[in-house]
Amino acid sequence: MASALPVDAIRTLSEQHPKPSNVHFQYGTAGFRTLGNILDSVMFRVGVLAALRSKRLDGKTIGVMITASHNPEQDNGVKLVDPRGEMLEAAWEVHATNLANAATTDAFVDALDAFVKTAKIDLSKPARVVYARDTRPSGPALIAALEHGFKAIGAEARNAGVTTTPVLHYLVKAINTKGTKEEYGVDSEEGYLQKLSTAFKKLVAGKPAIPPLVIDCANGVGAIVGEKLGAHLGDTLKLLLHNTAIDTAGALNHACGADFVKTSQRLPPSLASVLQPGQRGCSLDGDADRLIYYYLDDRGQFHMLDGDKIAALVAAFIVELTKSAGLEGEIQVGIVQTAYANGGSTKYLAERLPIKCVSTGVKHLHHAAEHYDIGVYFEANGHGTVLFSSDTTNKLSSHQPSTPAQSTALNHLINLTQLINQTVGDALSDMLLIEVVLAHKSYSGLEWDSLYVDLPNRLVKVVVPERNIFKTADAERRLTSPPGLQAKIDELVHRYEGGRSFVRPSGTEDVVRVYAEATVRSQADELAFRVAGLVYDEVGGDPAKRPAEFL
Template identity: 55%
Template sequence: MSAYEKVPAASAKFPKPADRAFQYGTAGFRMKANLLDSVVFRVGLLAALRSRKLNGQTIGVMITASHNPPEDNGVKLVDPMGEMLEASWEPYATMLANAESDDALLSTYESLAQTLNVSASTPARVVYARDTRASGSRLVAALVAALESVDTEATDYKLLTTPQLHYIVRCLNTAGTPYAYGEPTEKGYYEKLAGAFKTVMEGKNGGTVTVDCANGVGGPKLRELIKYLPSKEQGGVDIKVVNDDVLKPENLNSQCGADYVKTQQRAPPSSKATPLERCCSLDGDADRIVYYFVDSDSKFNLLDGDRIATLAASFLGDLGRASGLAEQLKIGVVQTAYANGASTTYIEGTLKLPVICTPTGVKHLHHAATRFDIGVYFEANGHGTVVFSPAALKAIATYEPKSPAQQHALRTLTALTELINQTVGDALSDMLLVETILAHKGWTPADWLGTYVDLPNRLVRVEVRDRALFKAVDAERKLESPPGAQASIDALVGKVRKGRSFARASGTEDAVRVYAEAATRGEADELAQKVAGVVK
């Protein structure tokens, strides 16, 4: 008799839509919510299997579709240290999701358990949460049915931002160890961030910031966080919360949020910000953030992930030197090919820090960032954070400061290791980081923007017959196939000043994306159009 004999009957309530092929992509499964019940059920089975494989360590399941429209939803797994699911397990998720019948699902599951040498008698522990989408609670029911069918200890954390769930998973798995990450509760998250923020803001004057919450889960969670933060009078920041309506699900990500602002290159139409007022936008699950302001000539200025990365790297570099730890803390920055070339030049030339380029997707950047003592990683779209290596944490914790100035810098550095959510990019934590740095540097957003001048750039989405034909190499900066395409792109790039361009198949949509930058707007636009012509 199978240890998993309850699976087929449970699965029968969440039948797989016929003629559908599912794939665990860059950020899990994501699609129209009405197609997702069977997928969530099967992801639940996989979460239990992964927990058993890892000796009962807690695995997280997040139900969200991030910046996608309200009728979509998605599901992704969180590994024990709060990272994304290990890539070698993604194909198992895909296999389970595509099993055509309840019995096929059982046999796929059993053979996976056998191949992976997973014993059904090992405990399985799973925690889960969801964003504010209307379909979330229905999908949670599918998840719970799966977890019950394979005897899993499960805890419902209800509504959370994606990074809050990542935080909780890490806390649960490190409790009682020397690497304990914090209290595994939502309150613990707020207390950790707020405590660190109070310390880093001591003696500084915070500014005022308007936060667009994309009408998603970030809204209520930011309002909660604010209760723990010092007020502006107490040396904190004045945070104005807008677009935090979660009662009308259709408003989610609609005409607002980080993705809208980044792709439209404009403030949400609802924005009432006056010139030079500092604003930022979160995405629907609050793991992305971009800043922006309108200047006195009504020009819109975006401070995206590249800008946050350069700001953070510059500040951490200052603190490394001021604390006397510069030698022991090798700082590096991780970007993707989408990073503006001017940001890369600024990091290497002005900040004198190394830059690594990786393929798109948080897991690639995160992994590369762990190669530095302090790894700063951001995608241009606002996904990112800073990770500190165990050696860096130890150096920071044990260094004996030689002067009051060193002591002060060390105290700030220590608090930053607590303020920054090191598990994954976290819009709320990133916002407090940016506010801290601006307060320390005494900068306005215009000062921040003035550190370097972005190269004009253009992003084009190209519909192609078969995007699988497009194979990128060299961190997606070059096309290996179709044959000849790269040579044509190189020839076009060579004709414009400061030209750079690449084409890559999207991991989330059926399209190829073309990015181009050049010395002038006209040249960037023309280069993008011509390269789009090559891939069409």
């Protein structure tokens, strides 16, 4: 007979982590994320849920990461990682939300009982989890609540300590593939660092010495793992780490980090006297899963190299390598973007490889990239990776090159499969990937930037009473509701050279986001505000309160 839930243990420990009243928790793409000081009950319940997920999957190891990524320091969050290092299966997001919102211990136990029956979970199966956290001050207390969840259900739990989100994803896959032909690597942070640095050294062997790289660590956990990576790389690539104040209150992601650079489109103030014209710099975010590059030109002007620029650089290089290896026609390289990708990048890439546009959100991009032999995806915010299908990996290991040049290119591709963290966007892995391409192409930031010219663009938020009346289709590029609004947008767009605009409701707040592009900056701005004006009028906004920029 299958085991029963250890209800007494769950009750006793649950009482120590009561759910705050008047708070509704929601598991989304980033897991649960809100103020760190109200997450105690969520952490306990996620501990129980992670163990049940493992039991449901025959004792495979599930990951739990406590982080709020690029959010301010007072926030925190938690997300579950499935056995191959991928995000939690979408169907379980609803279960996570339901369990987190049970008002009392009794309600939680009842919800668990019902869930175990509907999900057909065999409680006699083992439960295994690996967990980690970033550097937030709220982390230790939340870890303690999570561990109570593991204890309540008797899970076998491994603490991976303070590390980056991508390292935790790597560990999950490495643990679950250990001893199989898909073995991903040694299941430790040291194994991760060894794997990346070894592949990097092979890929840049024989290339001219690489100049040092300035890295903004966002005063987050990337500073810790980045320092260890620097030690592994040695003189091959000198890492100049800045914003490493992980113990300074309020410093995390403050006026620094990938999100700051992307949204304010300028250098972190702390790097103003550090970065020299012509020197490469990059910013990680608070948990090191996003990356934005930049450089100053000879006039000291700032130039940002975002996720679109990274995708263009990397995808074109991989296409070249597959051709050079004699695998053109055998291995299809494809790229996945969202509607937010700059039109300049889309045009550049569409001339070189198949391209697909999907709805916003990492899970949509990752899933679509899996359909290619080699799938490249990067969001404009700098989160992305490259996926090699198992067929492709097998093809690379069995392919017989017919010339020395083919052999060299083939080895580069094989080493790229080791350098790239294929489980999730990984700022440190992506950084090494970019440095490899720049070394192979002898590019500075300037040459990379000139692969294509970004079309001027503008993003505007319109506050609306009810965002759910806005429905989209065609990967969020066209509105289907409210009726007639898309036709008005189309009519406006046609008046602008290189014009493009789309409208989509926010997933988290009552606003509608308006994106617009045109060949001239002033026209992109004007188009964005005019489309925003159409949206404002559509929801019956008071003409007297219509924002001035919309007029």
